[in-house]
Amino acid sequence: MDNGKPDGWYKQARKVASPNCDPRPADEVSLLVLHAISLPPGQFSGPAIEALFTNQLVADEHPYFATIAHLRVSAHFLIRRDGECVQFVDTDQRAWHAGRSRWWDKQRMEWRQALNDFSLGVELEGDDTTPFTRAQYHMLVEVVIWLKNRYSALNVSRITSHAHVAPLRKTDPGPAFDWAYFHQLLSASDLDAL
Template sequence: MKWFLLFGGIALAYFWFKGKKKAAVAATQASKSQSLRPKVSNPEVMVRCQCCAVHLPQSEAIAKDDRFYCSEKHTHTLDATGWLGSATWRISPNQDNRPEGVTPDLLVLHHISLPPSGFTERSSTAFIVDFFQNKLNISKHPYFREIADQAVSSHFLISRNGEVFQFVSTQKKAWHAGLSSFLGREKCNDFSIGIELEGDETHPFEEIQYEALAKLTDQLSTKYPNLAFAGHSDIAPGRKTDPGIQFDWKRLQTKSNIPAEKFPFGFDSR
């Protein structure tokens, strides 16, 4: 009996050891098999080009604010909804639809400064942006109380450092011209695009503003080839004086290569 128990114990130890070894081999093989399997990566996030609507991986797209573009060219193009990719978008509530079938064929230039001549002391572009969005804090300056109830906008603003803001789609009507007439046609807001230059009548505009304006007019003319060019004072004489005597019309025409006939009021400062 003693010998039987001894051999039984040896047999149990043998089979236990053999089973443990077999389990270790199986675990090693399973680990190798797992390491040979291709790793599954997370799928690439896809985005859509704001201009042409093509889908592409986000890593290959050009980002602008919360928008994406498939090429540098498309960032400098008006998209199908009338928004410019290279501009900083700040949507204004002060807008409405153009008359049915009307396409812009007039570009009106303005100047604006909030507060008046405020840009000479510090950067004040943000006040203009807030004004066009009906967000102007009247406690910031006494002049702001005088304009608090005004609801106005422009399609574009070019700041003193050349940054371009867009507030209204070019397909929509911005509230920039007011009571106005262009060569006998009333209500210029209906058929015009308004561009504000940060400045006033006593200080020259910056070179970088002319460069940004020339580039913007080229981008707009690509979409709207029949654009004529005028100042606010041209379409509202006696009521408005902007862009004023500091604006160099010939400089704009030379930089942008716009045909002279597109300037019906000529190139003299006014």
């Protein structure tokens, strides 16, 4: 951006640029959507998530991949099981993560759709049943702190789950995500605005 603000790449993240993004239609970032992903389902640490988000997933490497290799999706961040943060999309850009979804914006007192237009997507490597790691929670809090400092509209009431905004389609990050622990870490980080 030319407005003097640094670009939306988190310096502590490993950058893997995804082509699955485009400009935001308005200068608004006011929602954070938490997701969970594992590829193949229930397996961790492989290269498949990055391949999916960069359109390089090979359909015949696993039966499940054949069902999703055609998708053009991304997220701003992926937090791996060991706490590594990978960033795919500049946060000032629109990542393709929320899909068909809607969210009740308490400040505007209205249902909002097209959430990708004004939201950020963070994928946690995991599934509905496997507990997430401490390293993932700690990195997630670091990312949230950075995002909050960058986008003043973000606060704790504007952090939600994919399951909450697309309840008929999605369950992630699922019951394995410990919201109480996440909020405890945020509070301990002294984020008075969160």
